[in-house]
Amino acid sequence: MATSAMFILDLKGKTIISRNYRGDIDMTAIDKFIHLLMEKEEEGSAAPVLTYQDTNFVFIKHTNIYLVSACRSNVNVTMILSFLYKCVEVFSEYFKDVEEESVRDNFVVIYELLDEMMDFGFPQTTESRILQEYITQEGQKLISAPRPPMAVTNAVSWRSEGIKYRKNEVFLDVIESVNMLASANGTVLQSEIVGSVKMRVYLTGMPELRLGLNDKVLFEGSGRGKSKSVELEDVKFHQCVRLSRFDTDRTISFIPPDGAFELMSYRLTTVVKPLIWIETSIERHSHSRVSFIIKAKSQFKRRSTANNVEIIIPVPSDADSPKFKTSIGSVKYTPEQSAFVWTIKNFPGGKEYLLTAHLSLPSVMSEESEGRPPIKVKFEIPYFTTSGIQVRYLKIIEKSGYQALPWVRYITQNGEYEMRMK
């Protein structure tokens, strides 16, 4: 049912940290891990789950380390993978960048954390803020030794009592990422919006918060069907939100963790006009040169402006001597990713810009066939949500009765925004 052992390996498969939770597997089996993985990668059948004799490895790769869980029963893989990701999150709260060197540098605290976060293979407390209250990097004397915070086992396991702020503030960021996939002939194959409500909470005590959105289900239920509302296809909440309450009356009520966290994410598939549309015409003269004409169109309201727009156009990897001409922004050739990047700092709505590019091709064709990476676009549009979602209110109630100010920001940005090339 649970993880038998956890390992942190470097890229060569050498163990940096190992923690045996159940003593029911051969700890040397991990030495086979990297060979197994490479073998599978060669076969093209690498998956995040590998088997060696009767040991199963479930793993993720993060920067230059592997986090591997070894197990030998029919474990809940989803739980293990989520736990591994959680480990990375917690470690990064402790020592920022989680990579080979920092893991070595902090092995003592990692052992302590692994001991606290998992027992006998069952995940336990994984809230880094709570963990930080009793697992610190300074050695402590027993007399003043920390006790397990109440929160560890409480129903509110993510917030400790007795937090104090002089100025009580809440920041709400509504960030929408637009995922779009368009075919080479310009049809939008798939488009969805993945939104996220992130909070930074600086509030005293144990505040009770209630967030109101222009959620369509809620609006229709309360007879305000006519006001502008948004139909969310799927919503996911941070564990602080009372799910059963949401299920009954769509109220988002919660006691927030302290500091920054993601309150909720949502997803909706709506047919929206692609915010930034790229049209290309390419002329390939094999063995000599290739030329591009790129047209970028912004298809959102004139009042809004997209910032830091980057249009990444892939080119053949053996192209050279690039020449660019454009009326706006700057163009940079990045041979390391076989592309050129057209950067436009401010791109107002309803505008159209042109870029022409010429690159030379070698007279000898390369043997290796190349894939056809899609065009990618990066952008940020502040004060704007594609879905039209709005925060109607954020009520903050605490028994001391202080006034707290909520600040709300909206931003739309690119998610996986891809257009295939001909």
Place this chain on the structure above:
Amino acid sequence: MTDSKYFTTTKKGEIFELKNELNSDKKEKKKEAVKKVIASMTVGKDVSALFPDVVNCMQTDNVELKKLVYLYLMNYAKSQPDLAIMAVNTFVKDCEDPNPLIRALAVRTMGCIRVEKITEYLCDPLRRCMKDEDPYVRKTAAVCVAKLHDMNPALVKEQGFVELLNDLLSDANPMVVANAVAALTEMNEQQTVIEVNSQMVNKLLTALNECTEWGQVFILDALAGYTPRDERETQNICERISPRLAHANAAVVLSTVKVLMKLIDMMPADSDFITQLTKKLAPPMVTLLSAEPEIQYVALRNINLIVQKRPDILKQEMKVFFVKYNDPIYVKMEKLDIMIRLAQQNNIAQVLSELKEYATEVDVDFVRKSVRAIGRCAIKVEASSERCVQTLLELIQTKVNYVVQEAVVVIKDIFRKYPNRYESIISALCENLDTLDEPEARASMIWIIGEYAERIDNADELLESFVEGFHDENTQVQLQLLTAVVKLFLKRPGVAQALVQRVLSLATQDSDNPDLRDRGFIYWRLLSADPAAAKNVVLTEKPLISEETDLLEPSLLEQLVCHIGTLASVYHKPPSAFIDPAKAPLRQINPIPAAKFGSSLLDTSSTPNAARNGSAAAPTVIPSQDQVIADLLSLDLNAPAASANTGAFGGAMSGTTSMGGLDDLLGLGGDPMPAAPTNSASYNPFDGLGGLGGAAPAAPPSQQPASIGGLAEIFGSGGFGGSSGITYPKELWLDASKAMGMQVEGTFVRRGGKIFMEMTITNRAMQAISGFALQFNKNSFGLIPVEQVNPAPILPNQSQNYTIACDTTGAVQVTTPLTNLQVAIKNDINAFYFATTVPLLAYFREDGQMEKREFLEEWKSIPEQNEQQFTLQNTHNMNADAICTKLQQNNIHTVARRQVDNQQLLYHSVKYTNNLNVLSELKVNSQTTSITLSLKSKNLMAIANINEVFQALLN
């Protein structure tokens, strides 16, 4: 200064140096030394020699140091059990420390020290910690019980820890509840220590709202093992867990899906509730596709199961499975699989244009799979086949080697599905003959040439060019080539006379491969003995290939759906297939189908030739003859003992074999001892054929003492039966070819209030097999064998009959249909699994007779929706008396009869072994042959299939 410095000491005499430092008076130095020791341990250096010195550091007031020492202890205690005892005192003392953190640390570590001697000392502190005032200690102690159970299950029971753990389920603290349930679930996996009951479920559902994300997963996984009592409870659980679908943690979501998928099956399929519920399932699963790639992969593997089980849930979501350029390859492959599963007439155009796009990418494996996918679309959606073939042709024009090869392979399948429709493209295929260098593609191309030999003018030349290098070909290609040439010869004898002789001699004389030789001999014999018959066999019409390929076998799918989110769901294998049986006892092992249904169909399609067809067809022919034989025998005997020799000699010959056997049998119909000749009869036909293969396993008929003994037993037990209740003939449970030569046939009967499993084991292997053991998986009625199979050896080509008494005191798990039973049978070679059904009749109790009043009250108390009506055919026009007698003989007890006009109303009661009642009303009309049957039961599931029992009894 960072910790990395501890790794850097590489001087000689390191251990010695550390020893000194560990025994230093200075605390700081000690701590540094322990850190160095841990660092060495981490990189795999053996520092066990320092055990006593490290343990000496245990008594410290520094928490960090204590933790490090504990860590060391956990790693090395096993290698130094005697020294580990030294630490016990400190542990026990720490368990009473005023600081809960220390108490928990001590009990947690102590449980991890897997030394038998320490467990004795663990019990008292553990008991105290389970009742500790601090929830942090209690939650740690709860897990510790599971640790102890892992080492010494008996001790856990003895010391009453199960009860204490059960108490913790009612703890006020949600995290304690969650850990207690995790520990219990874990222990239950080993052996049932406590049954999950509805009271417990209620507690869990309450705790669900308050505990951490991981706790929610533990609880949901525990709920997945629970079967609710009735529909109301089922619905209640669904309502209370479905909000979890909105949890940010993917594990919580998938575990919720798992429980819901299980419960949905238990409710009437067409209710509004189910419609609403299934609607809720799709969005969270789609959202999982935006998770981290590894989680996406797990989600996709599970979606693959869900789509097979309930295609409706995701049928609108095709687009989300479109492959993105930067998806990891494992995600791409899985998405492709699901796209094909969801492909339908209304979305096929989109799917095809995507697949075509993918077929031009760079990753070879992905491209191949995409090309195959196009072929599968053609087979699945008939209306699109034209476009698919067109697309494949375009891809062939690209001349990219592996694309062409894959295309040829799938086109062969398309030809099989739509014969005589796309043959016009053969010429385009033939152009690429030279580029085919992979066996599968070559074999497919050769099959096409052979199959359409009459339309390809130069078929003989093409095949001849392949025959040139016959010996360099892969077996698959050789077999295909052999068949293709024979086909050519049969279709156009003129052009292939010389070729066929050449190929036959190549196959029979110059080859070491037994399959090839055997096939060669069969063709040779067929062609020389009876060319007309050869034509019938070789050019026979092939069964159509199925639309869906790679479908999981239904019972496996059923099982995997119960394991959503786990390794089993990722591997698409039952847990028993990858878990060491030493860890998981036999009773947990669930059936592994010997071959996936879909893929076995595919197999025949990829090597579609006479011999294969012959053997593929054989199983469908032979069992029916078995049944005929069995039926014949059952005229005289309650338990038939036929063991017709099946499949021992593949292909067409086994057909003749059993035909011969049957003739003989028919002739012997009136014989007072019919079973004994059966054995020899089934061997007789081999005598005539013996000379052919040279390997006929002809056993002298005299070597039959075992089965004669078995017969005596049957006669003996037959006498007990007494009643003329229906006895189902033995059916083939396990084919010799799938169980390394062990063939098992059997049936279940009820006699004298007991259920018996009648089983015949036949040894078709070359060596004696022995050491039989039998086990049933959990089933609806808790059926378990109460005696074991006699493990005495069975000699080759002999059979042994067994009568095994069973009762219904085993663990219960509802299966659909109720009568399903999964059986594991072991011999000295291996363990094998099969699924069968137990006749429902076997579960009807003799004492099920209800009082009239009792009957009436129960009839009224059961609501309308629990009533089902069926129409039965009274083919023999039995009158009411005859029907009642017949039913009574089979423990369907007559409660009352009444005459209304010219209709007879008969009331019966049935009582299952688990004391569930089913009430029935039969309306018999003397004017017509149809009888109306109404069935009622408090538990709707109990009704299932009873109507079939009635019908069977009427026939």
